[in-house]
Amino acid sequence: MSINLALLILLFLVILYITIIEIFTIIFMITGVSSTRAKFQVISLLTNCGFTTTESEIIVSSRKRRKIAITIMLFGNIFNVAIVSLLVNMVISFSKNKDFNAFRSILYLLGFMVFITIIRKIPFFRVTFDNIVKRIATKVIFTKKANPMLIFDNFHGFVIVEIKIVEVPEKLNNRTLLESTISKDYGIRVLNIKRDDLLMGDISKDEVIMKNDRVLVYGPLANIIDVFEQKPSLYSRAS
Known part of the structure; x- marks a missing residue:
């Protein structure tokens, strides 16, 4: 294997590895795991490093x-297996090539990693990629009548979660937020509502949640599951 080919394959594997981490992180988030826990679990599973008993309960439950x-x-x-095999071949190729410049190759790799990091930080690329993954994963994981949830963070049972309203729950159907009493009785606060291209950040108590809305809420996870009629089996006690 030539050095140039080996470097190209290594760069491709790095891109694929990062992409797979992002994809499975989003998939875990859709099933009710917060973003930080989801990424930790994905990296642990991919690298076979293992994870703590407490954290693993989120997965095995x-x-x-x-x-x-x-x-x-x-x-x-x-x-x-692929990376170890590739690195062995690269070492053999490097040892046979007396003109190989290790310093220049390292600079190329570092430059490439910086480029990938910058691309990942650009909101347009990240949001577009995340939306595509969420759309596909939601169709695979949830039934047509489920209201998929994407948990962004977890504060000891209180979560910030985005909910796609596929079917308006009974407690919210044709009722204003005030009439539904989800804030008073369930401790659920609606932070914003995205309806088509309109983002409503200042939510009135007279607002009515409608089909196809994307609703960002804060409150106890168990109560959110109850109000938005999500299947409890998708969530663990520690989520």
């Missing part, structure tokens, strides 16, 4: 998450 975890571990094993 859900059948859907266990299936996702198995898929991630399979990807991780394939990648580990």
Whole structure:
């Protein structure tokens, strides 16, 4: 294997590895895991480093998450074998090539990593990629009548979560937020509502949640699941 080909394959694997981490992080988030926990679990599973007992309860308590975890571990094993094999071939190629400039190759790799990091930080690319993954994963994971949830953060049972309203829940159907009493009785606060291209940040108590809205709410996870009629089996006690 030539050095140039080996470097190209290595760069491709790096891009693929980062992409897979992002994809499975979003998938775990859709099933009710906060973003930081989701990324930690994905990296642990891909690298076969293992994870703590407390954190692992989030995964093993859900059948859907266990299936996702198995898929991630399979990807991780394939990648580990591929990368080790590639590195061995690169070392052999480098040792045979007396003109090889290790310093220049390292600079290329560092420059490439900086470029990827900058691209990932650009909101347009990140939001577009995340939306595509969420759209596909939601169709696979949830039934047509479910209201998929994407948890952004978890504060000891209180979560910030985005909900796609596929079917308006009974407690909210044809009722204003004030009439539904979700704030008083369930401790759920609606932070904003995205309706088509309109983002409503200053939510009135007279606002009515409608089908196809994307609603960002804060409150106890158990109550949010209850109000928005989500299946409890998708969530664990520690989520």
